[in-house]
Amino acid sequence: MDNIRDLLGDLVRTEGINTAVVVSRDGFVIEGVSTGNVDTEAVGAVVASGIGAAEVMGRELMTGEMTQGMLEYKNGVIVMSTLGMDAILAVVADLSAKLGSVRYQVKKSMPKLLDVL
């Protein structure tokens, strides 16, 4: 069975993805891999509050449980997915990434990550 680091390593080998991190719901990093200068600890904290805010929004607007969120910025995208009740997968990609491919790779990795968490 792969470990979390191997699975995140597979994700960052996808074209355009530079960071993949699994964080607990309170924002502490369980494991993170980055090909750039991204501080994965800092990613953890902001991802947890970001997904927390998105969940509150979903609750207020009665759109059900959150499964995935994608934020598009001028220089890249962040895809955040809930990993069960206790963790979050966040992937950072630059503009060279194909969004369909990023989402596909994230979706493919989710069951494997859930298995090893």
Place this chain on the structure above:
Amino acid sequence: MSKEDVLDIAHVGFLEMIKALIGQSGAPSTKGTLIRIALAAADKVDNVDYPSIEDFLTAVENVETNISRIEGPAVHIGDGVFGLPKCPFADSIVNYKDVFKGMPEGFAEVTNEFNREGIVTDKFRVGSGAGVSPFCAIHQPLRSALGNGITIGGKKTVIYQLGCKSAGGAKGLAQKWINESGHSEELVTKVLDDHMCCYCIKVEE
């Protein structure tokens, strides 16, 4: 109106800020934020070495350690177990209750989150039942992180949070840390009869 009747707006504002955090980003994220605030504060404090355990205990008594400076004087019960007579957040609670007649919504959720197993609460040996309010998510990790910066005779110290008591008198025990530290539940319960917080310090061999 006497000077004592004047409320501390910083206390009231701080509790309202926690409430706002819970409302805007949920209890797990709020718990994490409170812990990160504590760890960032501890990170700014210099490490200290005490030549002997007696020197350390004297410094505790005189409110000279980094820990006693943030939480006030603790009482050494014996064998490294300490009882804290007053919660350092007691004044905040009193000030807030004076205005709002109760504690903010959502605080219980953060307390429950703090008591769940987590990477950081395990690393610092806090929570796990010893949380009785969101303030514990600041106070306990802060104390443990400060403890990591204390050496006695050059040897590292580790702090175990054993229990805590709410303003209402409810006791929260950290069974996991009580077992791991080798102290008894009876002792912790007894310490909490007369104190608000119970922890132990062990010197690593």
